[in-house]
Amino acid sequence: MLDEKVFRTDDVPAADRLAYWAERIRDTHAPVRMSSDHARDFRATQRILGLGAVSVWPATFQQLVIQRTPKLIRQSDPELYHLSLVVSGTGACSWDDHEAVYRLSDLHINDSSVPWEIRTGKEPVTVVGLEVPKAMLLLPRGMSWSVVPRRAPSHEGISALLARFLTQLVADTTCYQPSDGPRLGTVLTDLVTALFAHAFETEKALQPETHRRTLILHIKNFILEHLRDAQLNPVAIAASHHISTSYLHCLFESEEATVAAWIRLRRLEAACRDLTDPALHTPPIGTIAARWGFPRAADFSRAFRTAYGVTPRDYRNQAISRRKSTHC
Structure with a gap:
């Protein structure tokens, strides 16, 4: 924080x-x-x-x-x-x-x-x-x-x-x-x-x-x-901004991540928010992952664990436990 x-x-x-x-x-x-x-x-x-x-x-x-x-x-x-x-x-x-x-x-x-x-x-x-x-x-x-x-x-x-x-x-x-x-x-x-x-x-x-x-x-x-757009990729982004794909990659050379990695990080953050949202406690984790551009559950779990150090399921369960302890 x-x-x-x-x-x-x-x-x-x-x-x-x-x-x-x-x-x-x-x-x-x-x-x-x-x-x-x-x-x-x-x-x-x-x-x-x-x-x-x-x-x-x-x-x-x-x-x-x-x-x-x-x-x-x-x-x-x-x-x-x-x-x-x-x-x-x-x-x-x-x-x-x-x-x-x-x-x-x-x-x-x-x-x-x-x-x-x-x-x-x-x-x-x-x-x-x-x-x-x-x-x-x-x-x-x-x-x-x-x-x-x-x-x-x-x-x-x-x-x-x-x-x-x-x-x-x-x-x-x-x-x-x-x-x-x-x-x-x-x-x-x-x-x-x-x-x-x-x-x-x-x-x-x-x-x-x-x-x-x-x-x-x-x-x-x-x-x-356009995070939920399955067609979101460097080629589409470059075309939408009337620049070449190579220039797009050049722009991100001094950023904290490549274009593809930046998209993945933002999608993981969005999925992270949904996993901790009390109003979204019933949708399966795979559904949330697919909503944010991760059609394969295994790919999502691996990327999430790399970013946050825990599995998506454990992350959601920890959030549920914190809410319960707060309301006790």
Whole structure:
């Protein structure tokens, strides 16, 4: 599992909860001023996933006004870009030169070096926050905050890739090892770089490495969307992306696995989730294996044992035993 910490305002006295939440935002992003209609008993929760220098933090909180002032910036500036995927609720953010209203599935973007004010709606807000050091972004020289998008709808393009990645990441961290954290942080950094560059209409100025990384991310997303397709293979993937099979293999030379191995690992992870899903305790293991591209039970069992150190049956039985002990 990834390095993960959970914070709740319920863990401190009611009178201290808003100040506690301001401390959480300070430690997660940067120092801010904060006020709320619920100041006497403020409710909020936050999970923080450490991904190397990058952090992701799903959070739910009540109505807030948050300000990042020039004085606070002079006192402390961690030089971060902040992005929030709005999962529920609404809000608005204003800067000296701009104002944006955020709704469901929007990506909200901020800069720790620029003054801003955020005002959320009356209903609780749920977001998936992302903090990326500016120094990690491979942006063309001369790009500045003035051309960074302040709001990015996530229904298509690179913003959709980023939103989907964030959503899937925070939904289930059990299939990752702590050592996966920095690699996942690199993926998110590349997506943010590509998102910014696309919005600036300067993709041609991007460094070749970022072009390559963006193409790999598109390919990996395509694989995840077609994992159950029995015809999914390097030839089909290359054809769908208008590249040669040899170039596809070349792209994956610097990845953690070959194309075929990456497909197999993702299929094993999907089967792993199904084996531990209480709603899927009745389908035979062979049925789950076939659903995820392993028509031969023996091949699935061998690949699963290599990846997880136990047989699929033992893995399922261990999950059942853990659930029973939890409910006892």
